[in-house]
Amino acid sequence: MDAVLRVNQAVVVVATRHIILVTVVFFFPWKVFAAVLPEDRADVLFHSYEGGGVEISGPSVLVRKQSSTNTSIVANYYVDMVTSASIDVVTTASKYEEEREEKSIGIDYLHGKSKMSLSYKMSDENDFDAKSAHFNISQDMFGDLTTVTLGYSRGWDVVGKRNDTTFAFDTNRQSYRIGLSQVLTKNLITGISFDTITDEGYLNNPYRTVRYIDGGVSRGYSYQAEVYPNTRTSTALAFRAKYFLPYRAAVHGEVRVYQDDWGITAQDFEVGYTHPLGEHWIFDARVRAYSQTKADFYSDLFPGQNAQNFLARDKELSTFTTMTLGASVSYEFLKGGWSFIDRASVNFAYDLIQFDYSDFRDLRTVGTVGEEPLYSYSANVIQFFVSIWY
């Protein structure tokens, strides 16, 4: 009898929530799809990445607060604490530890159906300093079913080198973005975004080397410093869609294609599923596949010293694939409010990423030069965060 009563109560609660939601949407439709400022919220996240001999962890704190009826301020503090004994480090250098600290602040301004966002970001580590400014403007149109966004970013980096205070080179970055979000049906929203990024300056990693065949040494190869072009321009195009299923759940899909003037082409595909359970729980599952071709000047083993004008053996520029399996769970609480808090959630996410390289070899294994086993590894990515809305 108690069980029947509990089921009836649950049905009434769910039905009441739907009636309230539909009523809000009916009487205040502009609150749902007209341009709005993001919600006031604060998030405290702990992140951890472990894989390929690299451990990176740290906090990220994001706070957003509406400062007037049409402006909202956002600030983020993020830290990467890095311990690296990656394959590059193990084979050509020694294990190191470092810390990267990133701070950003931004403001959103709402004017009618337009929203403008301006932000500034600073990133500091002992051998790399990056500053960037970002501007976006979006406009809702066609009955608020369509949102067009234009964006521009400018970045200024200074690349340094540990134990060498005289080493300092500049890199300037620019990014141009255009996006379109479109409601297609009452259950389907889609988006398309296009991004062009151009870099100019010192694009090398000052610690990385390439290897070349050297008959004069016993192991059969030697190393020399990488040499990259001083410019790089890339374009990326992404399509996204999200569909609301009949039983309050959602599926999403994303496809992105990429190419740059270093000869790299890439594609990635992602599908995901979101399933709320009861009033408090939301579960997510996702699969992502990524593949890319190598840069024109990449080689695992060059035929000799200074074999060509540009030289790279960075595995990020090689031919490889990644496959990600991920899941998240969120528990929402204080939904009735408490003190200044409207609601809160605690969240956990885990992603397993498998990296498989097609032309980057594992030099920890001694073998015939150029025929060492291909490198692969898996990484565990963990996020734990608490969010409050106020």
Added chain:
Amino acid sequence: MRYLTLLVIVFFLGACSSIEPWVKPYERANLADPIMSFSRDPVSSSYVSHVYEAREGGRGAEGESGGGCGCN
């Protein structure tokens, strides 16, 4: 040719009239559900974008990220 020109003019003039929203405001309850957001938790989306951008050659047309990568 005159008919074609007329057709093109009518087509572009039609674009000047207001488009009737085919999903009415009262039909948007499902789209307004938080589970339909492309980025439900920006602090998490930003971190995930950074994880991929630091290790993959592809970049752009995703959530914002930046700075160094600590990925040597």
